[in-house]
Structures are given as C-alpha cells and as structure tokens.
Amino acid sequence: MRDVYAQTMFSEPSKRLQERAGSREMYERMAWSERFEDGLSEFEREFIEARDSFYMATVTPDGWPYIQHRGGPAGFLKVMDEKTLAFADYSGNKQYISAGNLSVNDRVSLFLMDYPDQARLKIIGHTRVLSPGESPEIEKQLLKEFGAKVESVVAITVAGYDWNCSQHITPRFTKAEILQFNS
Numbered sequence: 001m002r003d004v005y006a007q008t009m010f011s012e013p014s015k016r017l018q019e020r021a022g023s024r025e026m027y028e029r030m031a032w033s034e035r036f037e038d039g040l041s042e043f044e045r046e047f048i049e050a051r052d053s054f055y056m057a058t059v060t061p062d063g064w065p066y067i068q069h070r071g072g073p074a075g076f077l078k079v080m081d082e083k084t085l086a087f088a089d090y091s092g093n094k095q096y097i098s099a100g101n102l103s104v105n106d107r108v109s110l111f112l113m114d115y116p117d118q119a120r121l122k123i124i125g126h127t128r129v130l131s132p133g134e135s136p137e138i139e140k141q142l143l144k145e146f147g148a149k150v151e152s153v154v155a156i157t158v159a160g161y162d163w164n165c166s167q168h169i170t171p172r173f174t175k176a177e178i179l180q181f182n183s
Contacts, residue, residue, distance in 0.1 A: 005160030006031035039082025058101035
C-alpha cells in the first residue's frame with residue numbers, strides 16, 4: 001500500500017527535484033511504506049489533542065491556497081477515531097473564506113506545531129462541514145469554549161500525515177508555559 005501523504009505531495013516536479021538533490025530514493029521508500037494503514041496512533045492523538053492552535057489550508061475555487069489559524073483551549077481539535085478529526089467552528093469575522101472554499105473543494109491540509117519541543121505534524125484530509133445538531137454524536141465529544149456560538153462542526157477524514165523535520169523550528173513559549181517554568 002502506498003503512503004497517501006507521500007503519494008499526494010510528491011508530485012512529478014517534486015520527484016525531479018528530489019532526484020537532483022539525491023533524496024529521491026529515501027522518499028520513494030517512504031512513499032511505499034504502510035505507516036498510515038492503521039490511521040493515527042495514540043502518539044498522534046496525544047500530540048493533536050495537546051495543541052491549542054493549528055493552521056488550516058484550503059483552496060479557493062480558482063486554485064489559490066488560503067491559510068487560516070484556528071485556536072482554542074488545548075484539545076479543541078479532537079481525534080474522534082483513527083481516521084477522523086473534528087472541531088467546533090465559531091462565529092468569527094464573517095468573511096467565510098475557508099467555509100466558502102470547503103463548500104466547493106473538501107480538501108484540507110493542517111499544520112500543527114509544538115514550538116517548545118520543536119515538532120510539527122502535517123495532515124491532509126477531506127472535510128465535511130456540519131450544521132449544529134446535524135451530528136450530535138460528534139458534537140457531544142467536542143471541547144467547546146464557554147459562551148462562544150458554534151456556527152458549524154468541521155469533521156476531517158484523514159487521508160495521510162507526515163511528521164516533519166525539526167531542524168529549523170525556533171522554540172517559542174506561551175506566556176503560560178513561561179510562567180510554569182518560572183514557578
């Protein structure tokens with residue numbers, strides 16, 4: 001079985017550049033690995049649910065990438081099962097760029113960072129944007145911010161993921177993390 005993440009992201013132009021750089025053989029082995037066959041592991045679940053933010057990329061109808069930050073209390077992005085993530089989407093600035101993009105192209109890419117530990121997880125998948133009440137079994141498991149109005153629930157079927165090199169991640173710390181270290 002081919003690794004869906006590598007199969008999807010390693011386009012022919014990428015492969016040609018990998019060949020020139022001498023990394024193609026290593027990435028070809030990765031592309032044929034079966035590492036996602038069983039879905040997200042407990043390790044990924046713990047990493048995902050410890051995040052208090054992530055970046056989400058969608059694609060406009062005319063092909064432009066669009067990236068938006070999503071944030072909330074740690075655990076707001078919930079691993080529902082080995083191949084499904086979900087989060088409550090709240091009323092915001094009413095631009096609806098991501099929602100509009102997802103209404104015509106369900107593809108999404110998530111970028112999850114752990115700056116203190118210099119780790120990042122990239123996820124690709126297909127979304128379903130659900131109206132409140134449409135999926136009570138998902139909604140009851142989501143962490144909701146007190147007083148915030150849930151406008152929709154975004155459910156993501158994970159197609160693949162990749163842990164990325166930590167080499168150039170600059171450690172950054174939240175105010176809470178700094179206070180914790182100093183106490």
